Amino acid sequence: MEWKRLAVGPIQENTYILWNDKKEAVIFDPGAEGKKINARIEELGVKPLAILLTHAHFDHIGAVDAVRAKWNIPVYVHEFESDWLEDTNKNGSAHFSQNITAKPAEHMVAKGPLVIGDFTFDVLETPGHSPGSVSYYLKEANAVFSGDALFAGGIGRTDLYGGNQALLMKSIHDQLLTLPEETAVLSGHGFETTVGTEMDENPFLNGF
Known part of the structure; x- marks a missing residue:
């Protein structure tokens, strides 16, 4: 398994392209700059199978329709x-005087296994940053795509629609910090980290 991270848009949201030995790929959170994302997919020579959304805030969905249309693939988001x-209003773009939308997702996800091609993800419900935030854990890649739940040295904001700080802390503790410590945490913003590093060094988690 391999992945590439693309920081896109004015907020530098992380879009991830994950692919396997068969060059099948899954696209996580295409947030902006659809042409840039599609060009990188073409450069890698991979075949996208789906778009997985960790949540539906505007900075994570701005290029959904461009990527979906280019590759004719479905979109998955949590049912909430x-x-x-x-x-x-719900996706937050109106809060920043923007109008960012996408067509409805084809599939809803919930806690449990999600099979797409040869990929089997464990969908971890990690609400708090938003009600339907999920993290996608892929044991074979030793990685979790955590969206805006957990960052290197930080946690997601909870002051937008549906946010809940106490619930976010519980989600991180119960769903993410219980993963193997060497698990790579691929966040929605910033650089990669590991579960073990965040357990030891994240100031927001000290003493929880």
Whole structure:
């Protein structure tokens, strides 16, 4: 398994391209700059199978339609945010005087296994940053795509629609910090880290 991280848009949101030995790929959170994302997919020579959304905030969905249309692939989002793609108030873009939307997702996800091609993800429900935030753990890649739940040295904000700090802390503790310490944490912003590093060094988690 290999992945590439692309920081896109004014908030430098992380879009990830994950692929296997068969060059099948999954795209996580295409947040902006659809042409840039599609060009990188072409450069890598991979075949996208799906778009997986960790959550439906505007900075994570801005290029959904461009990537979906280019590769004719479905979009997956948690059922709690099924209507957020079209709602600028819920996805937060209206809060920043923007109008960022996408067409509805084809599939809803919930806690448990998710099989796409030869990929088998463990969908971890990690609400708090938003009600439908999920993290996708792939044991074979020793990685978790955590969205905006957990960052290197930080945690997600909880002051937007549906945010809940106590719930976010519980999600991180119960769902993410219980993964193997060597697990790579691929966050929605910033650089990669590991579960063990965040357990030891993240100031927001000390004493939890």
